[in-house]
Amino acid sequence: LEVCCYHSKKYFYTPNDWRAEIEKLYKKGLISKKERNSYCNRMIANKTKVYIPERKKVEQIFKKRFKISSIYYPETPYYNPRNWPIYVLKKK
8 A cells, every 4th residue: 555655756655645545445445434444543644754765775774884684574464574574783
């Protein structure tokens, strides 16, 4: 869903954008009212910019001050862990 809201040139989305996409899905009948409410209750409406940097960029930032010891992909039923890794960093 974040990918639908993501501004590809500025590398961010806002919760308002995210909620607007949920509303479109609901109006098209692609999700139920219960699903819409569940999603919207998790994301408070606001204009905060949520940045999603590319992996390469994140690692460049980390490597300036840290050594990447390992990258952990936790098991979870909520999202694909390959998309949200946990970095174990060691201060240089």
